[in-house]
Amino acid sequence: MIPNLRAPYYLILSSQCACPSCGQATAVHALAVPPSHETLDPDGGDGGQPAHDDGWRRDPSAAILSGVSLLAREVGELLVRQAPGFAPDPKRQDVWTNHCGHCAVPILYGQLMAFPGRAFTPTDAEQARAIGVQRIEAPLEAFVELRWTDGYPDLRPLLQRLGFADAAPP
Template identity: 40%
Template structure:
């Protein structure tokens, strides 16, 4: 855990807004919208107790984000980055920057994931058959999609490779345990989620 808490120059220079002492590479199947073939798709997730520089967002009863109030947003926007410990796990989406060791691991474990120049270098899944970029909106948000399993049986179909090395990344979206529809996925990672009052 010690490596996670070090704020290295490399992390600052890379523009990372999320770091963890370990991470997961997830693998699922998806039917390509372009060619119709089943293709492997991959995602990154981090365990509880990762760190982020993003502001805490409040979720309403339905799991929708209510956003930061204007004063908190202004303070967050203009203050220096401060690392916060996040108690729960997270599924990463819209990843724009990865540290070099994570890039090497991703190349080895997720061969159809690469930077997409049409998405400003965002790390993207590509169909293994036709080479078309796979839209993240078809993978993450809705129950029944590859990284949003409806139940434990669907979650069991997701391959999980634990990587016991630090992760530093810039991600524009994190699906946390505040999103109840992610609970079967997080249970697959060994993290039990429950409603807290």
């Protein structure tokens, strides 16, 4: 496995959700990257922007990342300090996963993003403003299983909050 995403900077998002195991409110975190981040497409088969000679392709959309691994040591150390409970899960090949601050049970991204009104899919601007945003002025390189982009309409309020979406829906 090799990194398949790189960005000139990244964002740490912070929110709250009810733990699906113990029911208590707990902090949860996610990483986001700006428009023009790059993804590795060695086959050049997705039909998007032309790939560079090395297989990297620029993505015009911002993305919320899911299933993140292979982070640089410095990024991991920063996340340990800035995003408590967000840590590598040895049961998931060290994928960075949220863990409940009370019972330590992993909280998977499907529980945080799959439906409107979840921790990182706010239904309106007011809910989006409740999501903490910390911009990290350092490059990010990682292996990412899934990128939630503006192709996912439920992300619109969050992307607007981040300044990565037009105010009017498409």
